[in-house]
Amino acid sequence: MVDLGGVVIRTPFEMLHKLDPFPNWTGPFAPERDQLWQTLQGGEITEREYWQARAGEYFDGDDPLRDLFRAVLDHPEEEAIRPEMAALLRSVDQPGAITNDLARFHSQEWIDGLSILRVFDPLIDLSHEKYLKPDPRAFELALLQLALPAAEVLFVDDQPHNLEGAAAVGIPTVWFDVTDPAGSITTVKAALDA
Secondary structure, eight states: OBOSBTTTBOOGGGGGGGSSSOOOOOGGGSGGGOHHHHHHHTTSSOHHHHHHHHHHHHOOSSOHHHHHHHHHTOSOHHHHBOHHHHHHHHTSSSOOEEESOHHHHSOHHHHHTOGGGGGOSSEEEGGGSSOOTTSHHHHHHHHHHHTOOGGGOOEEESOHHHHHHHHHTTOOEEEOOTTOHHHHHHHHHHHHHO
16 A cells, blocks of 8 residues: 555655746755755644645645646656556555545546556545544555455555554555655565565
């Protein structure tokens, strides 16, 4: 079971070159220079709130958040997706995904065009739920849909606090370091082989 944003879909930080002028948001790539990112990592705001604030700095339309993600990520799959992670997921039995904001951040047209999403069963998007990861209810829902015990599931996410939510219901976890995707994929493969 994987998170989508950061693990499968590249982070917005990796795609900021699509914006002009180039913003100085650094997130996990230079956390010491991004006070708002530090606030997120400290648990004071959610990831959605982080991106809403950043979008508001750059766009002023009716939905700045959607405008931001359309500009930086709603591009062809070969640009937006981590190909090595997609290959790994296509080789795994019963891959699932659980994400907080797929429909909130991205257009339905872009979502429908992503072939990688067709490998997931289940694909859980919490965009319209009353709770988000790391709430343990999100992971209980995932276990119910997978019809597997927690010990037989591996959860991969780039946000450490989401891993804590999975661990709270007994799901083994792997942190995906977006600053080292190749190393993270190696760690995921080792965990799957264990």
